Amino acid sequence: MTGELVVDGLHKRYGDLVALRDMTFHVSPGEIFGFVGSNGAGKSTTMRIILGVLAADSGEVRLGATPIDFDGRRRIGYMPEERGLYPKMKVGDQLAFLARLHGMDNATAADAVARWTQRLGVAERVDDNVGDLSLGNQQRVQLAAALIHDPAVLVLDEPFSGLDPVAVDVMSDVLKEKAAEGIPVIFSSHQLELVQRLCDRVGIIARGEMKALGRVDELRSRGGVTLEVSGPSADSRWADGLPGVTAATYGESVTELRIDPAVADDQAILAAALRTGPVHRFATSTPTLTELFREVVSA
CATH class of the missing domain: 3.30.70 (Alpha-Beta Plaits)
Structure with a gap:
């Protein structure tokens, strides 16, 4: 399953609160899309609907022409804003476990763990409990968890939060590498200078609606x-x-x-x-x- 990630007309309401209103955009293969907005604007709600964690009241999410179902969601690499790792589980064991949940056998999972922990600079911490790592290294492990199964789409919620400048560069390089492989990449961030530098296109959301959408240079000059x-x-x-x-x-x-x-x-x-x-x-x-x-x- 490959192709363009399409978010088409999502609506979501919580009682009297309209969380999303006609949320529509797409992320092309090989594109890095920045999804920005104030706290509570609807970014995380949109991402959770893409993942199937939440159900939209209407609208749909597709990869290419195909609506994303349960099997399709297994091909998405997701990094939540809140760290979703088990603090008392060793880094290597946890990543291998997540890889096997995505259908990898033990040998393939072990290779993936070695590759991504080395790439993200935490190879020497594979035998440490996640809870014993610094927040920045936990963030690196969280990204490894999103990448461990070679996903067809990357959805990252505030991936640069808490990272030092060196780690920001490492993560930026990884996202550019995945985009170069033809993977649609969407991430949210409050670090707008980084979004401006890294992203091909940007969507600005406010109060559940897309208020500006386009290439960074086009939006800046509009x-x-x-x-x-x-x-x-x-x-x-x-x-x-x-x-x-x-x-x-x-x-x-x-x-x-x-x-x-x-x-x-x-x-x-x-x-x-x-x-x-x-x-x-x-x-x-x-x-x-x-x-x-x-x-x-x-x-």
Whole structure:
């Protein structure tokens, strides 16, 4: 079972609380999809419905054209936000047990344990109880548990929580490797700089609804580009009425313009600025994903 992960029209209600409303998106093979939102926005609910832990009131989850059933869910690698490991069980024994639950024989499970504990930097801890590990190493073991059966889809809820920068790099590399193998990867995270750097596409969810969805660069530029011009006098309001300038904030020595790149002519804007006096700085910037997130959620 391989193909695109499709979340199609999920609705979920708890009494008067609408947890999800028409939640729809897809994750293509080989794509890393960032699923972001405030606490309580509906991210974990969506992921649990994908896993079959929760049932949607309506809508469905498919892999390709096939609705995901019990057997299909065994091909999903899932990493929950809350650590789901047995604290008094040894790391190696636990991973081998989980691999056998997914249908592996003892020898194949042992090979998978050795491979993933080595890859994730916890090979020397295989004989330690999970509860004796640091939180960061527990997180590495939790990822190994999601990967142990060579899943066809990866669904990870806050996988980078509690990791040091080296461990973040290791986990990022693993996710990119799995995507390069053609596996759809979806993960949630509050570390938006990491999402911006790692993901192909992003969905921003608020109050159970998808509020923004698309490629990271497309989302960042959808509200226009900011142009900072240092030098012209604010009193002249020199940028008013220029084509493509959608907003202007005049400071004492710096003017910030919001421009539509498809319409605005930066050379014409520069010429207008120079007519008022010397220009010391003329630079564009695109909103970060963090700034976009604040804008979407507050709206």
